[in-house]
Amino acid sequence: xxxxxxxxxxxITTGRQTRNLLALFFxxxxxxxxxxxxxxxxxxxxxxxQMVFAGAGSLIIASFVAxxxxxxxAMQSAYQLSRFGANIYIAPMVAVGLARELAPVLTALxxxxxxxxxxxxxxxxxxxxxxxxxxxxxxxNPIRFLVVPRFLALLIMLPCLTILAxxxxxxxxxxxxxxxxxxxxxxxxxxxxxxxxxxxxxxGLVKSVVFGITIAMVGCYTGLKxxxxxxxxxxxxxxxxxxxxxxxxxxxxxxxxxxxxTQK
Amino acid sequence: xSKEIVIRxxxxxxxxxxxxxxxxxSLEIHKGETFVIMGGSGCGKSTFLRHLIGALKPxxxxxxxxxxxxxxxxxxxxxxxxxxxxxxxxxxxxFDSMTVGENVSLPLREHAKLDKSVIDIVVKMKLExxxxxxxxxxxxSQLSGGxxxxxxxxxxxxxxxxxxxxxxxxxGLDPIVAGVIDKLILDLSKKLAITSVVVTHDMxxxxxxxxxxxxxxxxxVLEVGTxxxxxxxxxxxxxxxxxGSPDGPIKFFQQKDDYLEQLMK
Numbered sequence: 407x408x409x410x411x412x413x414x415x416x417x418i419t420t421g422r423q424t425r426n427l428l429a430l431f432f433x434x435x436x437x438x439x440x441x442x443x444x445x446x447x448x449x450x451x452x453x454x455x456q457m458v459f460a461g462a463g464s465l466i467i468a469s470f471v472a473x474x475x476x477x478x479x480a481m482q483s484a485y486q487l488s489r490f491g492a493n494i495y496i497a498p499m500v501a502v503g504l505a506r507e508l509a510p511v512l513t514a515l516x517x518x519x520x521x522x523x524x525x526x527x528x529x530x531x532x533x534x535x536x537x538x539x540x541x542x543x544x545x546x547n548p549i550r551f552l553v554v555p556r557f558l559a560l561l562i563m564l565p566c567l568t569i570l571a572x573x574x575x576x577x578x579x580x581x582x583x584x585x586x587x588x589x590x591x592x593x594x595x596x597x598x599x600x601x602x603x604x605x606x607x608x609x610g611l612v613k614s615v616v617f618g619i620t621i622a623m624v625g626c627y628t629g630l631k632x633x634x635x636x637x638x639x640x641x642x643x644x645x646x647x648x649x650x651x652x653x654x655x656x657x658x659x660x661x662x663x664x665x666x667x668t669q670k
Numbered sequence: 671x672s673k674e675i676v677i678r679x680x681x682x683x684x685x686x687x688x689x690x691x692x693x694x695x696s697l698e699i700h701k702g703e704t705f706v707i708m709g710g711s712g713c714g715k716s717t718f719l720r721h722l723i724g725a726l727k728p729x730x731x732x733x734x735x736x737x738x739x740x741x742x743x744x745x746x747x748x749x750x751x752x753x754x755x756x757x758x759x760x761x762x763x764x765f766d767s768m769t770v771g772e773n774v775s776l777p778l779r780e781h782a783k784l785d786k787s788v789i790d791i792v793v794k795m796k797l798e799x800x801x802x803x804x805x806x807x808x809x810x811s812q813l814s815g816g817x818x819x820x821x822x823x824x825x826x827x828x829x830x831x832x833x834x835x836x837x838x839x840x841x842g843l844d845p846i847v848a849g850v851i852d853k854l855i856l857d858l859s860k861k862l863a864i865t866s867v868v869v870t871h872d873m874x875x876x877x878x879x880x881x882x883x884x885x886x887x888x889x890x891v892l893e894v895g896t897x898x899x900x901x902x903x904x905x906x907x908x909x910x911x912x913x914g915s916p917d918g919p920i921k922f923f924q925q926k927d928d929y930l931e932q933l934m935k
Contacts, residue, residue: 532765540763543723543756544777545749 427627430549434557434623437550452555460521460556461563465570467520468513472571475508476500476578484587493587497594498601500579501572505606509571511658514617517564518650522625525556526646529629530639538630548630557622564618565611572610609665616661617654624650674701675734676833676865682721682731684714691717692728693889704859704866706876709886710911715869718886719837722867723757724748736832753781756826760838762818764810764825770797771806774825781829796824799861800854816847820854827858834858836868840875848872852879873912877901885911 441447483496529552532538541548576598583589628646632638677699684692691714699705709715720726721733724740733740738751764773774793778784784792797803800820810818819839826834836855840848852875859866870876876883877897884894885908893900893908903909910918 536759536761536763537765539725540757540759540765542725543752544780545752546776546780 427623430553430627430630431619431623433549434553434626437547437554438558441550441554446550448550448554448558452551453558456555456559457563459524460517460559461566464517464520464563464567468516468567468571469574471512471516472504472509472574473578475512476504476575476580477582479503479508479575480579480582481586484582488587493583494589494593494597496579496583496587496589497597501576501598501602502606504572504575505602505610507610507658507662509575510568510610510613510617511654513567513571514564514614514621514654515651517560517567518617518621518625518654519647521560522621522650523643523647525622525625526629526632526643527639529626530632530642533630533632534635534638553622553626553630556626557619560618560622561615562618564614564621568610568614572607605665609661613658613661616657620653620657621650624653675699676701676736677722677867678732678734679718679722680732680734682718682728682733684717684721684726684728691889692721692731695731695886695890697884697891697894699865699867700882701865702859702863703881704855704868704879706880706883707867707869707886708871708876708883708911709892710871713886714889715886716837719835719867719869723755723835724752753777753829754831755833755835756829756831757835758819758823758826758837758839760841762810762815762822764818764822766810768810769806770802770808770810770813770821773810773821774806774828776825777828792828793824796828797821799827799858800824801850816843816850819843819847819851823851823854823858827862827864830862831864833865833867836866836870838870838872839868840870840872845874848875851875855879871911873914 437446437448479500480496483499484493487493487495487499529538532552538548538552541551579598580591580594583594584591625646628642628649632642634641675698677697679695679697682692682695683690693714695714695718697707707715707718717726721728721740722735724733724735724743727741735751736754738747740748740751743751764770765776768776771790771793774796775789778789778792782789793806794803797805800823802817802820802824805813805817805821810821813821823839839851839855843851855866855868856879858864866879868875868879880897882894882896883900885892885900887907893903893905895903900908901912903912906919
């Protein structure tokens with residue numbers, strides 16, 4: 407009985423949290439869409455500062471991950487392809503693999519760990535020091551004030567970072583192809599894009615938009631729900647990163663399946 | 671001091687899980703008075719305060735703030751009422767990411783369509799009232815606890831509210847700074863003709879600032895009266911609280927029998 411009870415309560419809790427998360431999402435969308443009409447939109451200054459933190463701040467780590475991912479895919483592909491004398495096919499493999507899958511997912515995971523955690527820690531600390539309550543007492547809606555700028559920042563910055571990751575990853579593969587495997591540089595570059603369709607690029611970008619929304623929502627939700635002082639902030643931050651990771655992988659699977667089966 | 675009622679609570683009941691925190695709380699607060707709410711830890715003071723500012727809704731009972739029934743208002747109407755009140759938090763609740771000036775001017779920037787230069791003047795005036803003029807460009811982390819409290823107060827009065835609520839204004843402050851805060855509360859009350867609702871258990875504060883005092887116990891009002899009436903109260907629990915003695919009808923230690931029994935289990 408205990409086992410079934412545990413499963414049951416787990417399902418109920420997950421259901422409730424999902425409902426609250428969706429409620430936060432719709433509230434955020436409401437403020438973005440309806441806010442300007444009520445003269446209550448968000449100051450552009452706060453959106454820009456969030457964009458700098460989320461985007462510009464994540465540049466180095468995202469590029470680092472992309473570069474080495476490109477290098478690794480190239481080397482792993484070479485391992486098999488060299489048997490068939492087909493090394494040049496490393497180029498499209500790296501390019502398409504990155505565009506469709508690895509650039510959006512790995513960039514999202516990196517950003518979830520850096521930006522998602524920071525959002526949760528910041529909002530969580532504000533919650534336990536009564537700052538959120540202070541906002542509400544001053545008739546300032548915390549969602550409009552705190553969640554919307556972070557949401558928009560991630561929505562805009564994650565696709566940008568993904569495109570950059572695509573290009574840097576291709577460059578990583580280029581390094582392996584040209585300097586390790588002695589392929590012709592011009593051929594490498596043109597072959598990279600020869601097999602790439604626009605669909606590969608935009609499916610990757612749609613994924614990065616979905617991931618951006620996920621990271622923002624999970625980060626803000628866990629932050630605003632924090633209880634219990636410093637320990638609570640630590641717990642929320644961990645929960646935020648782990649949940650973001652799980653949801654990113656889950657949505658990636660769903661979206662990949664969706665794009666695959668609508669291929670005709 | 672007129673007898674107009676600005677806050678009325680009628681039979682508030684609030685439960686958190688199976689704990690009944692408010693058990694039929696009723697109070698009336700008059701315009702312009704400094705009303706102190708005191709009681710032991712866990713008697714429901716902070717929960718009650720949050721009902722008065724519209725942050726919590728009771729399970730049953732009504733709250734009237736400035737003549738309006740808070741449970742019947744929609745979000746916009748509630749916002750309109752909130753703009754007429756200010757709150758000073760126990761932890762001062764300043765926004766760490768903004769300077770002192772930005773903290774104090776936040777309600778003005780968001781709610782009032784004033785020119786920046788006018789807002790700057792108002793900020794300077796409010797900081798002068800709390801004795802911290804010139805601190806506009808510092809960050810909250812650079813200030814001491816007492817200074818943060820006072821800045822929080824300046825922010826609470828930025829929009830010239832009709833009522834200011836104070837949640838443990840002197841908690842954790844040294845006696846001199848506590849005295850400064852007490853004087854501030856009295857000054858604001860006189861100079862700005864505002865109603866002050868102070869939740870505290872600092873006895874010295876209570877008797878130096880209060881026009882009327884309410885003592886809470888286990889979610890109800892035990893007694894309401896002027897400082898003199900409270901001091902001369904016949905209620906033993908009130909006397910125990912006022913004198914701060916550990917022995918009396920309000921039990922701190924459990925019965926001796928329980929203790930022995932549980933030790934031996």
